[in-house]
Amino acid sequence: MESEKWDGFRSKVGIYVQKLLTFRGFMVGSMENIQRQRVRERLDATGLNAFEAARRAGLHRSFLHDLLIGKKRSIREKYLPQLAPVLGCDPEYLVGRQSEVSRNAAGGAQPAAIPTPVGMETGSIPVIGRCEPGSWHDPAYPVPGVGKLTIEPDPRYPSTAQVGFVVYGDDAATIGIPDESLICIGLVDELKKYGRNLTIGDTVVVKNERNGTFEHTIRKYILEKGEYIFRSGGNNQGIPDTFPSENTVVIGIMLTSKKVF
Structure with a gap:
């Protein structure tokens, strides 16, 4: 009898763990899709292609292209402050933590000015x-x-x-x-x-x-x-x-x- 109870308990735990892992996989996949969708949306809004946006952000040329085609799963947190200004949005927007494109833009979000990298001379x-x-x-x-x-x-x-x-x-x-x-x-x-x-x-x-x-x-x-x-x-x-x-x-x-x- 005790053995049957233990087997039943283990079975329930196994089912719970499986559901938890399935939910976690769904959430991770959803976040990746949000990043991909919002990057594509901001590229359209700013008129930039993926290669030019990555270049202006000081990232490797294929950085965003790889994300859009699924070769890269997500954007690492440390790159968001470089990328968000180029795409005219807040870093939190790109990863789905806020619904507004930019909380600081008056009268609607506008593409941010592209900052000149430190040490770069005009025309270089x-x-x-x-x-x-x-x-x-x-x-x-x-x-x-x-x-x-x-x-x-x-x-x-x-x-x-x-x-x-x-x-x-x-x-x-x-x-x-x-x-x-x-x-x-x-x-x-x-x-x-x-x-x-x-x-x-x-x-x-x-x-x-x-x-x-x-x-x-x-x-x-x-x-x-x-x-x-x-x-x-x-x-x-x-x-x-x-x-x-x-x-x-x-x-x-x-x-x-x-x-x-």
């Missing part, structure tokens, strides 16, 4: 990443070694179509880009709007992805024996060629460079 553009073969990064975290670096944009194109990278290593030494240089690149999709298309012989920044991480490298875009190739311009001849694929794409064409360190 931010350095958002590093080109270094073998340096793989988690897109959920800021890229190390970038800090508050900036570079002057190429005057031939709008600054909004350009971003900067810092170069580490000799990956591009033989094409005139030594270790610890800054480069300014034009984003491929943006430059197309101004008649500048990717061309054989261009020096490009290539993004490689694997297992949820990424690296950026500098390559020469060449055509050899009918095949498009991204080739290293480094002193280390052991760096293999890479080829265009779903996980290996050109993000920008190099416009200018300078040795600064």
